[in-house]
Amino acid sequence: xxxxxxxxxxxxxxxxxxxxxxxxxxxxxxxxxxxxxxxxxxxxxxxxxxxxxxxxxxxxxxxxxxxxxxxxxxxxxxxxxxxxxxxxxxxxxxxxxxxxxxxxxxxxxxxxxxxxxxxxxxxxxxxxxxxxxxxxxxxxxxxxxxxxxxxxxxxxxxxxxxxxxxxxxxxxxxxxxxxxxxxxxxxxxxxxxxxxxxxxxxxxxxxxxxxxxxxxxxxxxxxxxxxxxxxxxxxxxxxxxxxxxxxxxxxxxxxxxxxxxxxxxxxxxxxxxxxxxxxxxxxxxxxxxxxxxxxxxxxxxxxxxxxxxxxxxxxxxxxxxxxxxxxxxxxxxxxxxxxxxxxxxxxxxxxxxxxxxxxxxxxxxxxxxxxxxxxxxxxxxxxxxxxxxxxxxxxxxxxxxxxxxxxxxxxxxxxxxxxxxxxxxxxxxxxxxxxxxxxxxxxxxxxxxxxxxxxxxxxxxxxxxxxxxxxxxxxxxxxxxxxxxxxxxxxxxxxxxxxxxxxxxxxxxxxxxxxxxxxxxxxxxxxxxxxxxxxxxxxxxxxxxxxxxxxxxxxxxxxxxxxxxxxxxxxxxxxxxxxxxxxxxxxxxxxxxxxxxxxxxxxxxxxxxxxxxxxxxxxxxxxxxxxxxxxxxxxxxxxxxxxxxxxxxxxxxxxxxxxxxxxxxxxxxxxxxxxxxxxxxxxxxxxxxxxxxxxxxxxxxxxxxxxxxxxxxxxxxxxxxxxxxxxxxxxxxxxxxxxxxxxxxxxxxxxxxxxxxxxxxxxxxxxxxxxxxxxxx
Amino acid sequence: xxxxxxxxxxxxxxxxxxxxxxxxxxxxxxxxxxxxxxxxxxxxxxxxxxxxxxxxxxxxxxxxxxxxxxxxxxxxxxxxxxxxxxxxxxxxxxxxxxxxxxxxxxxxxxxxxxxxxxxxxxxxxxxxxxxxxxxxxxxxxxxxxxxxxxxxxxxxxxxxxxxxxxxxxxxxxxxxxxxxxxxxxxxxxxxxxxxxxxxxxxxxxxx
Numbered sequence: 001x002x003x004x005x006x007x008x009x010x011x012x013x014x015x016x017x018x019x020x021x022x023x024x025x026x027x028x029x030x031x032x033x034x035x036x037x038x039x040x041x042x043x044x045x046x047x048x049x050x051x052x053x054x055x056x057x058x059x060x061x062x063x064x065x066x067x068x069x070x071x072x073x074x075x076x077x078x079x080x081x082x083x084x085x086x087x088x089x090x091x092x093x094x095x096x097x098x099x100x101x102x103x104x105x106x107x108x109x110x111x112x113x114x115x116x117x118x119x120x121x122x123x124x125x126x127x128x129x130x131x132x133x134x135x136x137x138x139x140x141x142x143x144x145x146x147x148x149x150x151x152x153x154x155x156x157x158x159x160x161x162x163x164x165x166x167x168x169x170x171x172x173x174x175x176x177x178x179x180x181x182x183x184x185x186x187x188x189x190x191x192x193x194x195x196x197x198x199x200x201x202x203x204x205x206x207x208x209x210x211x212x213x214x215x216x217x218x219x220x221x222x223x224x225x226x227x228x229x230x231x232x233x234x235x236x237x238x239x240x241x242x243x244x245x246x247x248x249x250x251x252x253x254x255x256x257x258x259x260x261x262x263x264x265x266x267x268x269x270x271x272x273x274x275x276x277x278x279x280x281x282x283x284x285x286x287x288x289x290x291x292x293x294x295x296x297x298x299x300x301x302x303x304x305x306x307x308x309x310x311x312x313x314x315x316x317x318x319x320x321x322x323x324x325x326x327x328x329x330x331x332x333x334x335x336x337x338x339x340x341x342x343x344x345x346x347x348x349x350x351x352x353x354x355x356x357x358x359x360x361x362x363x364x365x366x367x368x369x370x371x372x373x374x375x376x377x378x379x380x381x382x383x384x385x386x387x388x389x390x391x392x393x394x395x396x397x398x399x400x401x402x403x404x405x406x407x408x409x410x411x412x413x414x415x416x417x418x419x420x421x422x423x424x425x426x427x428x429x430x431x432x433x434x435x436x437x438x439x440x441x442x443x444x445x446x447x448x449x450x451x452x453x454x455x456x457x458x459x460x461x462x463x464x465x466x467x468x469x470x471x472x473x474x475x476x477x478x479x480x481x482x483x484x485x486x487x488x489x490x491x492x493x494x495x496x497x498x499x500x501x502x503x504x505x506x507x508x509x510x511x512x513x514x515x516x517x518x519x520x521x522x523x524x525x526x527x528x529x530x531x532x533x534x535x536x537x538x539x540x541x542x543x544x545x546x547x548x549x550x551x552x553x554x555x556x557x558x559x560x561x562x563x564x565x566x567x568x569x570x571x572x573x574x575x576x577x578x579x580x581x582x583x584x585x586x587x588x589x590x591x592x593x594x595x596x597x598x599x600x601x602x603x604x605x606x607x608x609x610x611x612x613x614x615x616x617x618x619x620x621x622x623x624x625x626x627x628x629x630x631x632x633x634x635x636x637x638x639x640x641x642x643x644x645x646x647x648x649x650x651x652x653x654x655x656x657x658x659x660x661x662x663x664x665x666x667x668x669x670x671x672x673x674x675x676x677x678x679x680x681x682x683x684x685x686x687x688x689x690x691x692x693x694x695x696x697x698x699x700x701x702x703x704x705x706x707x708x709x710x711x712x713x714x715x716x717x718x719x720x721x722x723x724x725x726x727x728x729x730x731x732x733x734x735x736x737x738x739x740x741x742x743x744x745x746x747x748x749x750x751x752x753x754x755x756x757x758x759x760x761x762x763x764x765x766x767x768x769x770x771x772x773x774x775x776x777x
Numbered sequence: 778x779x780x781x782x783x784x785x786x787x788x789x790x791x792x793x794x795x796x797x798x799x800x801x802x803x804x805x806x807x808x809x810x811x812x813x814x815x816x817x818x819x820x821x822x823x824x825x826x827x828x829x830x831x832x833x834x835x836x837x838x839x840x841x842x843x844x845x846x847x848x849x850x851x852x853x854x855x856x857x858x859x860x861x862x863x864x865x866x867x868x869x870x871x872x873x874x875x876x877x878x879x880x881x882x883x884x885x886x887x888x889x890x891x892x893x894x895x896x897x898x899x900x901x902x903x904x905x906x907x908x909x910x911x912x913x914x915x916x917x918x919x920x921x922x923x924x925x926x927x928x929x930x931x932x933x934x935x936x937x938x939x940x941x942x943x944x945x946x947x948x949x950x951x952x953x954x955x956x957x958x959x960x961x962x963x964x965x966x967x968x969x970x971x972x973x974x975x976x977x978x979x980x981x982x983x984x
Contacts, residue, residue, distance in 0.1 A: 301977060308976055349961060353976035356963075360972060398960030401971035412969060491960035497969065541880075542856070542872035 024074060024086070031067045031087045034060045035096060042099065047106045054110040061100070061117045065124060072128045083132060097121070097142040105149065112159055118146055119162040126169045131177045140183060147195050157210070164203060164213045167196050171220035178227050185230060192238045194231065197221050201241065204291075205248050207284055215291050222299040232300035242303070245292050246310030250319045252285040256338065259330040263382070266737055267593035269389040271341045289345045296348035304350050312354040317362060325364060325372070329383050332376065336386045343393045352397070360405055370405060377579050381591055384583075388597040391576075395604050398491035403608070408499050410574030411612040416628040434620045435764040441635045442757045443750040445646035446656055477762035484607040485766050492609060499610035571625035573616065581629035587638050592740070592748050599756045602631070606763045609770065618764045635757065642750045649743055659747035662738070663755070669736060779868045787871050789819070793928040797821040800931050801871070805878045805912075809905045813912040814919055815839070816931070817851070817874065819867075826862035830854070831870060836924075837915050840907050842894040843877050843887045851877075855887040 038060040045053050064087075071087040083089070091097065097118070104114035122143050125133055133139040150163060174181055174196075186193040200221070203214030225232040235241050257279065276282050292311065296304050320342070323335040346352055359369045376387040394402050410416070572578065583590065584598055606617045615622050620632050646652045740748060779789065789801040799819040805811055816836040822828035833851040835844060843852050856873050857865055877884045881897060888894040896904045923930045965973035 304977065350976040352961060353963060353972065357972055400960065400962035400964050404964060404969060404971045409969065494960050495962045496964045496966045542869045542876050 024071065027067050027071050028086045028090070031064055031071070032090060034064045034067070035090075035094065038064075039099075042103050046103075048108040049110060051110070054107065054113055057103075058113060058117055061114075061121070065117075065121055069124060069128070076128070081132075083129075088129075092136055092138040095138045097138060098145075101142045101145055101149075112155065115146070115150075116159055116162060118142075119159070119166055122146070123162065123166045123169055126166070126173060131173055131180060134173075134177075134180050134183060144184070144195065147199060150199060151195075160203070160210050161213075163199065164210050164217065167200055168213055168217040168220075170196055171217045171224070174224055175220050178224065181224065181228055181231065185234070187230070192234050194221075194234050194239075197235065197239060201239070201244065204244065205252070205284070205288060207287070219291075219294055219298060222295050222303065225300040225303055226298065229300070232302045236300070236302045236306050242306040242310045243314070245288070245295070245307065246314035248288055249285070249292070249311070249315045252281065252288055253315070253319055253323075253338070255281045256285060256334075257281075258326075258334060259328075260334050260337070264733075266381075266591065267385070267596070268382075269385040269593075269597065270344075270393075271337060276341075286341065286345060289342060293346055293348050293351060296351050304348075308350045308354045311351060312357060316354065316358040321358070321362065321364060321369070324369065329380065333382050333386050336373070336376070336383070336390055340386065340390045340393050343390065343397075352399075356399070356401055360401070371575065374406075374576050374579055377583055381594065384594055385597060388594070388601055392597070392601055392604065395601065398488060400492070400495040400497070403613075406576045407574060407605070407613055408497075408610070410572055410577070411616060412499060414501060414612075415571045416573050416616070416625055418623045418625060434618055435761040435768075437620045437632065438618075438635075438757050438761040438764060441632070441639050442754045443639050443642045443646070445643050445652055446750055446754045474758055474762065477759050478766060481607070481759070481762040481766040482769070484604075485609060485763065485770050488607045489609045489770065499612040501611055501615075571628055573628050577616075578629060581631070581634060584631075584634055585629075585637070587753070588641060588746065588749055592745070592752070595749065595752055599752065599759075603756070603759050603763065606760060609767065614767055618760065618767065631760075635753070638749075638753060642746060642753065645746050646750060651743075652747075655743050655747035656751065658744060659751040662744075662748060663751055666736075779871065784868070784871050784875055787875050788931070789871065790929050790931065792925075792930070797823065797825065800927075800929060801874075802931050803874060803878065808879050809881060809908040810841075810878045810912055812916070813878070813908075814915050814933075815878075816915075819870070826860065826865075828860060830857040830860045830865070831867070833870065833874065837918055838911060840890070840893050840911050841877065841884075842881065842890050842897060843884050844893075845889045846892070852887055852889040 038057055041049070041053050041056050041060075049057070068085070068087045068091065071085045075081065075085045100114065100118060104111055104118065107114055125139070155163065170184070174184070184195050186195075197218070200214050200218050203211055204218065205211065206214065221231070222235070225235055260279075271279075271282070276286050292307060296307050299307070320335070320339065324332065324339060326332060326335060343355060346355055359373075362369060364372065373387055373390060376383055377391075378384070379387070391406075394406070573581075580598065580602060583594070584602070587595055587598075590598070602617065605613060608614060616624075617631050624630050646655070649655060786804040786806055787801065788803075789799050792798040792800055797820065799821070801817045801819060803813075803815050803817070805813040805815070818834050818836065820832040820834065822831070825831065830853045833853060835849040835851065837849075839849050840846070844850070845852060851874065853870065853873070857870070859865075877887075885894045885897060893904070893907075896907065919933050920935065923932060963972045963974040963976070964970060
């Protein structure tokens with residue numbers, strides 16, 4: 001159809017349209033003349049025209065379109081209604097479109113060529129006149145006939161593109177003029193038809209730009225469903241849309257690699273945007289998932305519910321579940337990474353609910369998936385890393401249900417606390433001694449090379465004034481802690497329980513509350529602490545404070561929990577926290593990257609404002625049951641081990657220097673990598689800036705920018721550990737991922753611990769500030 | 778306390794010169810006085826709160842059953858016959874001010890402007906017209922020179938796109954950012970049971 005292309009170039013169009021000189025009468029006459037010529041051909045050859053006949057027709061139609069467009073635009077420019085275009089009027093009165101359609105259906109193998117012209121015409125007319133032409137029979141009827149004739153046909157890319165463009169126009173039009181939906185919607189006894197929708201479905205999984213436009217149009221149709229129930233019912237019940245989407249997902253998942261063979265970088269823990277683009281099939285899968293997510297956001301609840309159901313029963317349970325439960329470690333790594341990606345992509349609450357149901361409620365041989373995943377933290381390096389990544393994403397959701405199942409279910413009964421402490425779980429640590437305590441847990445070997453000493457409680461925290469990095473700057477940790485806590489607090493406002501150590505739902509609460517009133521803070525304004533319901537009628541509107549009706553949980557008043565019988569026997573912080581702490585205990589034998597993630601995950605948990613969790617992690621005055629792991633205790637032990645080891649090293653100071661440089665260089669490299677990506681678009685939004693960089697680069701070491709752009713200064717210290725003879729790629733790789741000997745590894749642990757302790761201390765301090773702010777409100 | 782009461786449309790600020798004088802303005806959003814922007818001043822007695830109710834005087838001409846046509850003072854005696862400092866508070870006065878504009882019907886009970894009250898009862902249309910008149914009056918005087926040099930006097934200026942558009946946009950985007958990071962919870966209220974509520978709120982099922 002190349003010859004068509006040459007005709008379809010709108011060479012003349014632009015020139016004509018922009019010319020002001022064209023006489024409207026001449027335009028009209030020319031338009032009529034072209035139509036007459038076309039009619040001649042129609043009348044001469046009523047069936048199966050020749051190549052030349054079609055060429056002639058197409059030519060004429062092209063000219064007519066140009067003139068028509070010009071005429072309409074002219075009307076527009078003179079602020080006249082489109083309908084006053086004489087050419088347009090002629091088009092309608094002569095029923096031109098209908099005649100073209102009829103002829104095209106008899107044009108045999110040239111049908112598509114004429115179809116092309118028609119699609120272009122309709123698209124152009126809609127674009128110019130919006131909904132105005134839809135009320136005209138001579139326009140609407142042939143267009144519907146044309147669309148119906150396209151059903152079930154296979155087209156060339158060009159026609160597909162034109163068709164989808166037209167459908168897009170129509171969908172957008174309907175969004176703004178919902179009343180016209182009836183024109184495209186046919187309801188018979190057992191038969192409902194929404195032609196625009198059914199034409200778009202075949203393109204739903206296409207990867208190219210046509211697929212994208214089709215999905216855009218489908219989303220518009222979905223939004224229509226929210227405005228018009230008939231459309232919603234059609235999509236939900238008469239089209240097999242939801243099934244298609246869910247089965248599509250399953251199909252797309254099944255072609256994903258079962259094992260990720262080419263993970264070279266040691267710190268790879270989740271899919272990056274580059275990975276998504278490079279791994280075969282992953283982009284299509286993610287696109288489809290994002291599409292489902294978008295639908296769930298705009299569609300009618302009826303459709304949304306179907307989507308949730310099919311996602312749950314059609315994809316998660318039958319496909320993803322078994323995938324996660326495969327037997328070899330490599331398979332588990334891949335499946336877990338896919339799970340993490342899905343968790344990050346599916347943001348619409350309804351779909352997220354399905355995900356959570358899948359993780360929390362489905363039974364796989366007596367075990368919940370969540371528990372199975374928790375156990376995998378104890379596995380070998382790669383599986384541990386991806387598992388930690390999944391939990392990082394989960395914790396980041398700020399979802400009460402997840403946190404309940406992971407943490408609060410176990411902490412809430414307060415069995416992990418010594419009896420005396422169960423009475424009072426103060427949310428406030430007024431002098432915040434925990435933070436100072438934390439800072440003293442910093443490995444002492446780290447202070448050797450600077451003139452900084454810990455004297456009692458005096459700690460210097462600007463070790464690195466000369467280095468241009470956030471590293472070592474405590475202030476950065478404070479800012480970061482504040483924003484993390486603030487964000488988390490805001491997100492948790494939708495939660496139902498306060499997890500403050502009080503038993504929110506104890507049946508004794510009525511008895512307790514009466515004694516609580518006397519303890520409740522009462523200023524002069526609180527004189528209305530009577531039951532507001534009773535008194536509402538007696539008081540005038542302006543006398544009733546809206547504050548009385550607010551459901552406030554007072555965290556100040558202590559509650560007595562009287563499950564005295566259940567003592568230390570069931571004391572536990574729950575499997576999740578326990579396993580994390582145990583992994584932390586193995587700090588020195590863990591790989592550096594695992595330590596980065598463990599510390600990161602615990603810090604993120606420590607950002608939660610709920611007193612139960614915050615106190616467990618950061619309040620050193622809290623006395624725990626003997627077999628309940630304590631962060632302070634574990635860090636203390638690590639500090640001691642590290643200091644013991646380092647005191648036996650002769651070049652301790654150099655090792656520490658090296659470790660610090662490593663961390664700084666890594667941070668600089670990641671920042672530059674981020675900047676490099678930001679300057680090269682097609683990348684997704686980068687993660688928020690942390691002073692302490694944990695997330696590593698992508699899976700493979702290729703495509704990393706030149707070394708000079710990675711390091712702002714020459715990495716002189718690291719060169720010494722790299723063998724002289726190696727390929728440039730290897731050199732690059734070894735610079736970013738140097739191999740450490742034992743001494744270097746312990747030094748890295750020391751330095752990492754030092755930074756982490758600052759991070760935790762900053763969190764403890766900022767929690768105090770945040771709570772003071774809430775109290776004073 | 779006044780802040781936590783969140784009385785919509787009413788803004789007050791103590792004057793710079795004296796904490797016994799407060800400047801206030803109310804934006805009426807509904808009812809016969811819709812679109813009205815009425816300034817008022819609250820005057821507190823020296824011995825406040827050990828005294829009678831504060832005095833509220835409207836700045837421009839008013840036509841309302843509860844506002845004295847001579848002197849524009851709001852009649853608070855009915856609503857606050859006594860001023861007991863442990864039970865009566867300033868925020869209640871503000872709420873009352875808000876109330877009278879949205880509940881003209883009920884406020885007739887506190888009448889001091891009998892003409893207004895009568896018109897309201899017998900000829901609602903005329904009342905509405907008169908109310909609109911004073912609404913327009915208030916708007917006409919919105920940008921007047923301040924009658925006092927007090928630094929806290931509330932001043933309005935016309936909207937200037939070059940100046941104000943940016944701020945408006947940043948307010949809108951701030952609002953969007955705030956709502957972007959929300960947590961989730963399907964825990965049944967009153968329990969520790971996870972995923973006990975339906976995936977999406979029931980209210981959304983009505984379209």
